[in-house]
Amino acid sequence: MDTPTDTQTTSxxxxxxxxxxxxxxxxxxxxxxxxxxxxxxxxDEVFRDVLEKFEFQLNAIEDKEAEAFGLVIxxxxxxxxxxxxxxxxxxxxxxLAAYSDEFGDVRPVVYVRAPAPCDLTTLGIELYFxxxxxxxxxxxxxxxxxxxxxxxxxxxGVCVIFIDEMHHVFLGKTHDQRENLMSTLxxxxxxxxxxELAALLGPLPPTVDPYPIGLVMAGxxxxxxxxxxxxxxxxxxxxxxxxxxxxxxxxxxxxxxxIEFYAKGIGFTPVPKWTDPDMLLRLTKASGGYRGRIAxxxxxxxxxxxxxxxxxxxxxxxxxxECFEDIWETGSAKxxxxxxxxxxxxxxxxxxxxxxxxxxxxGAANLVNDEDFDV
Numbered sequence: 001m002d003t004p005t006d007t008q009t010t011s012x013x014x015x016x017x018x019x020x021x022x023x024x025x026x027x028x029x030x031x032x033x034x035x036x037x038x039x040x041x042x043x044d045e046v047f048r049d050v051l052e053k054f055e056f057q058l059n060a061i062e063d064k065e066a067e068a069f070g071l072v073i074x075x076x077x078x079x080x081x082x083x084x085x086x087x088x089x090x091x092x093x094x095x096l097a098a099y100s101d102e103f104g105d106v107r108p109v110v111y112v113r114a115p116a117p118c119d120l121t122t123l124g125i126e127l128y129f130x131x132x133x134x135x136x137x138x139x140x141x142x143x144x145x146x147x148x149x150x151x152x153x154x155x156x157g158v159c160v161i162f163i164d165e166m167h168h169v170f171l172g173k174t175h176d177q178r179e180n181l182m183s184t185l186x187x188x189x190x191x192x193x194x195x196e197l198a199a200l201l202g203p204l205p206p207t208v209d210p211y212p213i214g215l216v217m218a219g220x221x222x223x224x225x226x227x228x229x230x231x232x233x234x235x236x237x238x239x240x241x242x243x244x245x246x247x248x249x250x251x252x253x254x255x256x257x258x259i260e261f262y263a264k265g266i267g268f269t270p271v272p273k274w275t276d277p278d279m280l281l282r283l284t285k286a287s288g289g290y291r292g293r294i295a296x297x298x299x300x301x302x303x304x305x306x307x308x309x310x311x312x313x314x315x316x317x318x319x320x321x322e323c324f325e326d327i328w329e330t331g332s333a334k335x336x337x338x339x340x341x342x343x344x345x346x347x348x349x350x351x352x353x354x355x356x357x358x359x360x361x362x363g364a365a366n367l368v369n370d371e372d373f374d375v
Contacts, residue, residue, distance in 0.1 A: 030306055033267060037302045040265035042258060044291065047084060050240050054088050057214045057238075058095055061159050067236065068189045068212035072166075074223045075242030080292025081218040085111070085162050088216065095159075106157035107131075111164070118168040120181055124149045131156055142180065147202025153188075153213060154204075160214040161188070167219035170226040182230040188213045189236050244289030251289075255280060258291050259298075266302045269312050274298075281343065282317075285336040286324050288351050297323055 043051075053071050061068055073081050089096065089109055098107040112126040124145035125136050131152045136145055153161075163169070169181060180200055187197040191212035193204045204210060217223065221241065228234045245251040256275045263272040274283065287293035301319040313319070321337035324330070328350040332338045339345060 026309070033306045034303060037266050037299050037306070040262055040295075040299070041083075041087060042261045044254070044258060046080075046240075046242065046291070047087065050084055051088065051091060053238050053240060054091070054216065055093070057160070057216075058093065061212065061214055062095065065212070067191070068214040070185070070189060070215040070217060070227075070233070070237035072223060072227060072237050072239045073216070073218040073242075074221050074239065075292075076221060076288070076290065078293045078296055079242040079290040080295065081242065082113075082164055083292065083295075085164055085216065085218055089162065104155070108157060108159040109162065110153075110156075110158050110160075111162040113164040114166055114168040116165070116168045117172065118165075119173065119177060120169075120184060121145050123163070123169055127161070128152055131158070143200060143202040146184070146200075150201060150210070151205055151208045154208050154210055158213060160216060162216045162218075164218050166217040167223050167226065170223070178226075178229060182233050185215060186230075186233055186236065189215060242290065242292065244287075245284070245291065246289060247284070252280065255284065255289075255291070255294075259283065259294065262295060262298050266298065268302070268305070268310075270314075272313070272316055274316065278342070279317075282320070282336045285342050285345060285348070286320070288348075297327075300327075 050071070050073060057069060057071055073084060075081055089111060096109050098105065100106065110127065110130050112123070112130055114123060114126070118126075120142045121138065121140065124142065125138060128134065128136050128145070128149050131149075136148060170178065173181070183197065183200055187193075187201070189212060191210045193210050198204070224239055224241075227237055245255050259274045259280070263274055266272075274280070283294050283297070286297060297320060300323040301316060304319055304323060305313060317337045321335050324335055324337060325332075328348070330348060330350045334345055334348055334350070336342050336345060336348075
């Protein structure tokens with residue numbers, strides 16, 4: 001097996017400040033309006049709960065407790081897991097700020113999105129690239145890759161690793177591959193370099209002193225089940241699931257407040273009135289009750305309106321209907337914004353097809369059952 005080598009990669013497109021030679025008419029205004037829509041973020045009770053767990057995690061690391069722990073954010077696709085991770089990183093906690101000292105650059109946080117498919121080698125390559133800007137050869141064995149990754153983590157002062165789409169790293173793996181992954185994650189949380197870990201990931205140089213590193217992992221609902229395959233890792237993790245809002249008075253009040261916040265924030269006149277009972281039902285049906293999916297639908301409808309130069313909209317249902325169909329392709333008979341009576345629509349299976357196919361694909365059937373799905 002070839003020894004991994006560093007390859008510096010520089011993309012010309014990343015160096016250019018302008019994507020096109022000529023800007024389209026009204027581009028500046030359009031871009032400002034879109035930026036305002038993208039910037040709308042509500043700190044609801046779900047985000048506050050995750051933030052509290054994250055701050056507890058940071059405190060444990062700062063207080064030099066014996067071990068760090070993992071924070072696991074799980075939910076179906078489109079509910080706001082990646083959005084939540086982004087805002088955790090940008091929460092303004094001064095402990096997360098990068099800085100430089102006499103030993104070099106320090107960056108307490110590193111974020112990676114696990115590609116599909118992904119294994120221990122691929123995850124290591126992604127982490128190393130984020131830390132150094134250099135690519136390791138994918139032909140390297142896990143021990144060869146991680147013998148570079150772990151020193152880079154500790155030498156850069158990383159305290160928390162964010163891993164998005166973490167289910168990609170677990171699914172479709174053999175028993176031994178999953179065991180190696182679990183051992184790696186536990187080793188990071190514990191900050192150890194014992195013989196077993198050194199044999200798996202390569203020994204650390206004598207000049208590198210390991211310490212506990214926290215993990216924030218986001219993925220589909222089955223992520224909890226996958227992590228629970230190892231009791232020791234399970235006990236070192238805290239979990240937060242994105243649950244759908246129901247039709248109870250309490251949940252509907254939460255939904256109404258959430259929608260009103262977005263209606264005021266996207267910059268259209270008059271302020272959209274999306275909280276009447278009929279529209280609430282339509283938005284709930286179109287999202288499965290998930291606030292993240294409602295936010296996505298609202299933002300996509302707003303972007304569509306901005307692209308068309310619209311500033312004042314009385315009826316948003318046609319825009320919602322178009323965006324819903326673009327995403328789910330249900331046809332008009334099952335589009336919540338086109339049917340006269342939305343209460344007559346049954347469960348919309350298309351809302352599940354994206355993660356349904358992913359999780360029930362080859363190699364995953366023995367790890368997933370219907371209990372993992374929230375809609």
